[in-house]
Amino acid sequence: MNKLFDKTISAIEVVAAILFGAVTLLIVLSAIGRYGFATPIPDSFDLSRLVLGVAIVWGFASLGFRDSHIKVSITSHIFSKPVTRWIEVFAWTLLLIFTSVLAWKMFGKFLSTHASGETTFDLRIPLWPFVFAIWLGLVGAIITTLYRIIQIMTRSDFCIIENSITGSRDDEVQNDV
């Protein structure tokens, strides 16, 4: 179960990362197209921001699990482990509530975007599939956050600190130079 879960989250992250890479490439190509050939890629403005939005929210789902949100970290220096555990549960529950309400409202936004017929600027691609993908990412975030709360409550090593800013652990840093 745990393994399957980890694998799913990794897969989500890979997809989000590829989308992110694709957006980078899109902007570079559009800039080249404009300077080199006076033909920017149509809708590069809308497509890049919308696809990046999808990547960000799918990344948000993985953050819900990995605890790489930016936080103030004084409590672990002050309180005992059991108290710290309950503080963690409190914090993650608020994250869960926020994410859930956001997902609920985003579903409404998806419905209203679908009904409104709003499109991109140049190619007139409907916007609703992007909003739907973003909503899906939020649903993913609810699941990952819930899973994390269960882990905090049940595991003794709940306070293992992953590097909360760069998101990378020491062992991932390359030493080949």
Place this chain on the structure above:
Amino acid sequence: MTSEVIAISGFIALFTMMFFRVPIGVAMGIVGVCGFGAVVGVKPAMNLLSQSPLRTITDFNLTLIPFFILMGVLATNSGMSRELFRAGNAWFGWMKGGLGLASVGACGGFAAICGSSVATAATMTKIAYPEMKKANYSDEVATGVIAAGGTLGILIPPSVVLAVYGFITEQDVGVLFIAGLVPGLLAVLLYMLAVRFWYGRSLPEGKAFSWKEGFASLKGVWAVLLLFVCVILAIYLGVVTATEAAATGAFLTAVIGIARRRINRRSLLNSLIEALRTSVAIYTILIGAILFGYFLAITQVPQEVASSLLDLGLGRFGTLLLILLLFLIMGCFLDAMAMIILMVPIVFPIIQQLGFDPIWFGIVVVMTVELGLITPPVGMNVFIIDNLTKNVKITTIFKGVLPFVLVDVLRLALIVAFPAIVLFLPETMS
């Protein structure tokens, strides 16, 4: 309840939640929505969530942030940060305390391709800290140098914080980046002087220097130099927008890494994932801060603060000083990004009314925020180093940054007294 009471309660709730480990962005978002609800009504406040967060994550003006982060991550993963340190060491290492100077130099060099301070501090902790330990540097010096050097990440362009400042105040991000260049170099110089003259005697002796080694090390840093020059020159000459410069910079870093066989398909993917995670953490703060901003706007508290500040009759510089003091105090408790987003919309109208240059103020604000990154109790850079080093007390790190805090204040005073230090370079732009 009056709007003022609601606003003050909002701030108290915000700090309480932040203290109890709620992600900063989420805390701001919750207070923003609840506070908006208290003023306008629950239903409209909830409806904020169907517009604002979606707009934030799909805002084109913010896309340069993840690109610049990606550029920094790719640079690290292709070994550029290590090369910078090696070059710094080869050239400064012979002096007493040379390794410390090399670390400051490497931080400055890395800041030139990385947009974030905590990332600069984290990267340099992994590279420079072990070397300094090996050379018998005290923890105080080793961590202090890196914590302070890391703050250069948001002053020397590219800078995520400057980008956000530009977004909020509708200033040209390219111009802001160019404006950060000279103050950034000044910072490197002052930090080096601080290392030499504050810690001078206690520092270990350097290692002998060989010219051969010195020039060999320069071969390694051409890539950093090339990238920085390409990106900054493109912005300076106005060939591309800052967003395009960011995407192209990230793309070129990947290309150089692949060409030098430092980056393969796997590490490219890992870099993308890592950059995405950092970006998401920043976006979470942006989402929350923008919601919180709507709450403040609806209470009209910023306008009232502004008018009562002006009513104090402290004069131009008196008011500026008071604002900077406020930033400094807030900086002791708040994250850099969060502070920019919270405070700038409140004070920016005052600054404009007083006739200060918005670009110059951007640099001043970033330098004030830099100070907040290394001052207790909430110094983000210090926390990062604390997380990454074993057996170093957080108080030791705070003690280690003291001389750098002093030269930071000196630099701030210089730039307030002589705005030309900031402005002469951007004024030469087309």
Place this chain on the structure above:
Amino acid sequence: QAETLRLSHWVPATHPVQVTGIEPWAKSIEEASGGDLSIQIFPAQQIGSAPDHYDMVRDGIVDISWTNPGYNAGRFPIYSLIEIPFHISGGAAGAKAIHSWYQDYAKKEMSDVFFCAVNSHETGALHSKKKITQPSELSGLNIRPAHATMARFVSNLGAAPVQVPAPEAREAIARGIADAITFPWGSIYDFGIDKEVKYHMDLPMYVSAQVLLFNKDSLNGLSEQNRQVIYDHCTPDWSQKMSQGWVDDDRAAREQMIADEGHTVTRPSEEEEALWREAAIPSLDKWKSDVAASGIDADKTYEDYLQSLQENNADY
């Protein structure tokens, strides 16, 4: 007991839109209600970003919003008729004509809000780095269009539309990302673009007319007298009145540009003008087929529009 409504818009508080349009309108409401009803203005996207202003007022985040329907491409197909170039000769009369024509359609197309007024700038022009008087000269240029309809118009003529937000327009032009821009005359100065574009084609090319919308619950929640005051301030005449200050500001900017030796303001010849009007026909056809697809009588809607423009002396 006094009632307060919150109004949100997305231009700076010092812009003629607020100073000469919204503020006098709000003041008139306050006076007509005997101080019983007041309007609190939130400028400059303080509580929401520009493209969200329709949803914001629909969802009750604000009571009144100043919305540009053109920011939501494809969402208000009937209204986008006003975006088709070379139809309107003046902004203030145009606002009145648009209001008279659209108010019935608004009940359908903007059904979840109350449509109050139309607010337009003076007809905008094409501003460029090199002299342009003919449609064929657009070919191969990068152009920052006013809205999605204009984007189609210029791409039909072989130009590439470049979408950047209005505040970034100066940057885009300065950096050679765009060679030309369709913009109101005053905005050229407001955004500092006058340093970048020196040639101006002096034809009343287009408008990008904003609408003032009310949240329905907010409106229905008002006392009967106050609601009547609002109805009295949501008329075609008010649309014209509200737009006049902005239009005057744009006209002054045009005069300033004509007087400035560094700028060249060129009126195309009559033959060239005919070519421009002809060039707009495909855009109109596209509009007709678009709205026809959603079950609207395109020809009749267009006839109504033309008639309203003629009745109000706003036709091209």
